[in-house]
Amino acid sequence: MPRPGFVLEVDRSTPPILFWRGEGFSLEKLPADRSRVIYPAEPLAGLDDVDGHIRNALLNPVDMEPLPALLKPDMKLTICFDDASLSLPKMRRPDTRQRIIEAVLDLAAAAGVDDIHLIAALGLHRRMHEYELRHVLGDRIFDAFHPRGMLYQHDAEDPDNLTVIGETDHGEVLEINKRVAESDLVVYANINQVAMDGGWKSITTGVASYRCLSFHHNPVTLQNTRSLMDRHKSDLHKSVWRLGKVLQDHGPKIFTVETTINTDAFPSPFDFLSKREWEWSAKDRALYLGTQKSLNRTPNRLARKIFHSIESPYATTSVQAGFTPSVHELTLEHVYAQHLVPVEGQTDILTMGIPFISPYNPEGIMNPILVMCMGLGYLFNMYRNKPLVREGGVVIMTHPTYREFNPVHHPSYIDFFDEVLADTTDPVVMSEKWEKKYAEDEWYRHLYRTGNAYHGVHPFYAWYWGAHGQQWAGKVIIVGGDPSTVRRLGFTPASTMDDALEIASDVVGRSPTISHLHVPGVLVADVT
Amino acid sequence: MRALQIRRNAGKFGMARIASAVAPATAARIGPLELRSIDDPDRPGEGWHRVHTRLAGICGSDLSLVEGHASTYFDDYVSFPFVPGHEVVGELDDGTRVVLEPVLGHEARGFAAPFPGAAPGDGDDYAHLAMASTNGKVEPGIQTGFCCSTGGGWAPWFWAHESQLHRIADDMPDERAVLVEPLAGGIHAALLAAPTVSGVTDPIVAVLGAGTMGLAAVAGLKRYVPAARVIVGARYPHQIALATAIGADLVVPASKLDRAVRREAGCHLVGDILSSGAHATIDAVGTSASITDSLRITRPRGRVVLMGMPAEVKLDLTGLWHRETELKGAYTYGTESMPDGSTARTFDLAVDTANHFEAERLLSATYRLEEHVEAIAHAAAAGRRGAVKIAFDLRGHR
Numbered sequence: 067m068p069r070p071g072f073v074l075e076v077d078r079s080t081p082p083i084l085f086w087r088g089e090g091f092s093l094e095k096l097p098a099d100r101s102r103v104i105y106p107a108e109p110l111a112g113l114d115d116v117d118g119h120i121r122n123a124l125l126n127p128v129d130m131e132p133l134p135a136l137l138k139p140d141m142k143l144t145i146c147f148d149d150a151s152l153s154l155p156k157m158r159r160p161d162t163r164q165r166i167i168e169a170v171l172d173l174a175a176a177a178g179v180d181d182i183h184l185i186a187a188l189g190l191h192r193r194m195h196e197y198e199l200r201h202v203l204g205d206r207i208f209d210a211f212h213p214r215g216m217l218y219q220h221d222a223e224d225p226d227n228l229t230v231i232g233e234t235d236h237g238e239v240l241e242i243n244k245r246v247a248e249s250d251l252v253v254y255a256n257i258n259q260v261a262m263d264g265g266w267k268s269i270t271t272g273v274a275s276y277r278c279l280s281f282h283h284n285p286v287t288l289q290n291t292r293s294l295m296d297r298h299k300s301d302l303h304k305s306v307w308r309l310g311k312v313l314q315d316h317g318p319k320i321f322t323v324e325t326t327i328n329t330d331a332f333p334s335p336f337d338f339l340s341k342r343e344w345e346w347s348a349k350d351r352a353l354y355l356g357t358q359k360s361l362n363r364t365p366n367r368l369a370r371k372i373f374h375s376i377e378s379p380y381a382t383t384s385v386q387a388g389f390t391p392s393v394h395e396l397t398l399e400h401v402y403a404q405h406l407v408p409v410e411g412q413t414d415i416l417t418m419g420i421p422f423i424s425p426y427n428p429e430g431i432m433n434p435i436l437v438m439c440m441g442l443g444y445l446f447n448m449y450r451n452k453p454l455v456r457e458g459g460v461v462i463m464t465h466p467t468y469r470e471f472n473p474v475h476h477p478s479y480i481d482f483f484d485e486v487l488a489d490t491t492d493p494v495v496m497s498e499k500w501e502k503k504y505a506e507d508e509w510y511r512h513l514y515r516t517g518n519a520y521h522g523v524h525p526f527y528a529w530y531w532g533a534h535g536q537q538w539a540g541k542v543i544i545v546g547g548d549p550s551t552v553r554r555l556g557f558t559p560a561s562t563m564d565d566a567l568e569i570a571s572d573v574v575g576r577s578p579t580i581s582h583l584h585v586p587g588v589l590v591a592d593v594t
Numbered sequence: 595m596r597a598l599q600i601r602r603n604a605g606k607f608g609m610a611r612i613a614s615a616v617a618p619a620t621a622a623r624i625g626p627l628e629l630r631s632i633d634d635p636d637r638p639g640e641g642w643h644r645v646h647t648r649l650a651g652i653c654g655s656d657l658s659l660v661e662g663h664a665s666t667y668f669d670d671y672v673s674f675p676f677v678p679g680h681e682v683v684g685e686l687d688d689g690t691r692v693v694l695e696p697v698l699g700h701e702a703r704g705f706a707a708p709f710p711g712a713a714p715g716d717g718d719d720y721a722h723l724a725m726a727s728t729n730g731k732v733e734p735g736i737q738t739g740f741c742c743s744t745g746g747g748w749a750p751w752f753w754a755h756e757s758q759l760h761r762i763a764d765d766m767p768d769e770r771a772v773l774v775e776p777l778a779g780g781i782h783a784a785l786l787a788a789p790t791v792s793g794v795t796d797p798i799v800a801v802l803g804a805g806t807m808g809l810a811a812v813a814g815l816k817r818y819v820p821a822a823r824v825i826v827g828a829r830y831p832h833q834i835a836l837a838t839a840i841g842a843d844l845v846v847p848a849s850k851l852d853r854a855v856r857r858e859a860g861c862h863l864v865g866d867i868l869s870s871g872a873h874a875t876i877d878a879v880g881t882s883a884s885i886t887d888s889l890r891i892t893r894p895r896g897r898v899v900l901m902g903m904p905a906e907v908k909l910d911l912t913g914l915w916h917r918e919t920e921l922k923g924a925y926t927y928g929t930e931s932m933p934d935g936s937t938a939r940t941f942d943l944a945v946d947t948a949n950h951f952e953a954e955r956l957l958s959a960t961y962r963l964e965e966h967v968e969a970i971a972h973a974a975a976a977g978r979r980g981a982v983k984i985a986f987d988l989r990g991h992r
Binding site for chain 1: 846850853854856857860861862863869
């Protein structure tokens with residue numbers, strides 16, 4: 067029976083706590099008697115027969131007819147699937163999406179459906195490389211569909227292949243991929259790693275246009291999204307659900323397949339990352355020391371390659387299919403069962419280690435904007451009810467925050483850092499002053515459509531993702547980051563955790579209370 | 595008199611060239627530049643005035659000679675031994691303060707001017723520069739500071755022809771006036787860029803380099819080509835601050851100039867070459883790398899104005915051929931064709947510009963002639979040491 071997550075009150079006997087620092091780690095001694103560490107639950111047990119559960123979900127869906135009943139020989143069937151931003155790190159083969167899609171294709175073949183398109187629902191993310199598509203879908207699907215042009219990636223900038231479905235009562239226009247819109251049935255194959263994902267968000271963002279996304283991917287909406295992991299208190303999700311209603315009423319029939327995975331992210335020799343520090347064995351300590359020393363001597367590029375080559379031994383914990391909102395409610399139950407940790411009250415300081423990866427740099431560099439996005443966007447938002455840190459408190463992250471960018475994946479991020487952040491770090495100001503220029507830049511558009519670049523506007527979205535945390539925190543400190551780069555982000559650099567706590571004392575006094583969000587794995591603090 | 599002088603000495607030029615790669619001060623110490631007692635130069639004839647140096651700047655072309663990098667192109671356009679120094683504010687025997695327009699033009703050499711009212715730098719035949727004057731008293735030399743007959747600014751006094759002198763107002767400080775000559779060079783480059791942006795909507799001019807000449811070009815652009823959006827690639831923080839203060843629309847680290855121009859032009863970056871780019875680029879550096887960069891950030895059929903003196907460079911000109919880029923040299927000054935169709939003397943514009951921008955802000959340090967090793971070292975490392983213009987101060991020698 068896996069142990070649930072819990073809150074450890076730090077005392078003098080508590081060993082140093084593990085912090086991610088990009089492609090490395092550190093052990094930090096937190097002040098006794100006023101610090102606490104929020105530990106995630108141990109990975110839940112996975113399903114024994116994932117393929118069997120998938121088949122069962124397709125045949126016994128929630129609030130919909132079984133999939134075979136929806137399949138007709140002369141129909142247009144489109145299968146959309148989550149892109150490379152899920153899972154993180156990538157899961158071992160076979161990927162759950164491959165399992166789902168193979169099962170759907172078997173049923174479609176049995177029903178005589180031959181007009182089938184597979185679309186990577188990447189929204190404004192970068193196009194996946196062929197090897198990533200093969201990893202997600204398997205060679206059999208890739209080789210059967212890709213050469214015939216029936217496996218491709220959504221293009222949010224292709225005016226000829228976008229269609230307006232309708233408009234919400236808030237004036238939000240649902241504009242999505244034309245093939246999806248014109249299909250008789252759309253099956254969505256999802257991996258739900260965190261509560262933010264899934265539901266109507268899968269299609270209304272994954273195959274939407276920039277115009278459609280801009281209704282909720284904006285600073286005001288994100289500042290009122292409290293949090294990303296609690297859709298009922300998220301303006302972003304409320305907007306998405308309104309768009310989902312338009313899709314439900316005026317769009318194609320959607321058959322959603324959602325799956326959840328546990329938090330078993332790191333195989334040996336990195337499995338010590340998921341253990342609680344006081345339970346480290348002599349072997350774990352030796353592995354930590356050896357790994358850390360090796361990484362310290364390893365060039366960034368090589369260290370990055372090592373980490374991005376990790377294939378996680380995740381186990382699938384649930385599969386549900388059918389009517390999107392009904393399916394998603396079940397999914398959230400499973401996600402929360404893995405992630406929720408009850409926590410009492412807020413503290414003055416929230417500390418977090420920023421890892422080497424975020425949803426926007428699979429196979430790439432965790433550039434400074436993504437550090438902000440990961441810290442203030444994702445990790446800060448790992449709460450329900452209220453943030454772990456009080457309003458006006460201090461957020462301390464650990465990350466090298468090097469001024470490095472992947473020019474293939476993140477061309478507009480480079481300019482965003484040089485031009486936009488040199489002008490302002492205020493998401494509202496930048497959205498008004500700069501966003502349009504980046505969104506409509508022909509070069510970025512070209513690289514997004516034909517290369518492997520994120521859309522020109524994407525660094526803005528990454529920045530907006532942290533807008534709530536940025537607004538909430540009185541100060542943000544990055545330990546171990548390149549000082550000038552950290553300052554460009556509008557944050558304060560510190561060399562050590564002790565320095566950071568000293569710097570924080572200007573805001574929160576000499577004896578602040580501290581919460582540390584233990585990463586890995588993944589948790590959502592249910593703060594009362 | 596005691597003056598700094600350069601003699602033709604292949605060994606010293608060679609040693610300076612080697613030493614400059616390691617330490618500019620060593621190049622100044624062992625190179626061809628020496629402080630020595632020299633004979634007073636004879637007056638070259640009627641119309642020549644004795645100019646007592648007050649301040650004399652150290653220019654990039656001076657440094658290239660001192661460091662042994664100058665091109666052999668100039669072999670027939672200079673006469674050894676000569677006293678360098680062509681960025682000069684001085685005073686005549688009667689105390690009138692003047693700035694020097696250093697080109698030893700037709701009038702100074704006794705030849706017919708190419709057209710009435712021509713400035714010393716005008717004309718399309720440079721024969722007069724490579725031969726002695728009609729009276730035989732002025733040896734070859736493109737400018738004061740490269741001619742053995744006239745002397746130069748790195749001495750207590752030298753001879754200058756009436757055609758080279760611009761009298762300045764009493765309220766113009768020496769520290770400002772010594773920048774007039776480099777400003778004239780920058781303005782000339784700016785005006786050479788002007789035809790390319792004339793009539794263009796949202797014209798972009800990039801300036802690569804923000805030392806004295808790059809900043810002078812920015813000043814020229816802002817003053818006389820005001821419609822242009824000026825984007826500057828600067829290497830050092832103080833250069834970024836100065837370019838911004840002078841009015842550049844955007845100043846970025848030089849290594850990021852390509853992306854900045856791309857953003858302004860809204861074009862693509864194909865490999866490391868912009869698909870379009872700046873309408874004109876002023877290269878104020880003059881190296882293989884800077885010319886290559888200038889060519890790749892300038893749009894097809896645009897113009898690269900080469901203001902920095904390049905000497906020998908290695909370039910792949912395929913892009914220039916393919917993009918039909920115009921590579922335009924910008925040596926000096928004379929009579930300018932203004933964007934509105936009128937003409938003006940560059941030096942008049944430069945005096946105006948120096949006053950407008952209070953050009954003394956570009957003068958970072960002055961040295962006595964006796965401190966020439968330190969002065970040269972400082973000038974050679976000006977950017978790195980947070981400086982812009984270094985000059986000799988000879989006030990008090992008279």
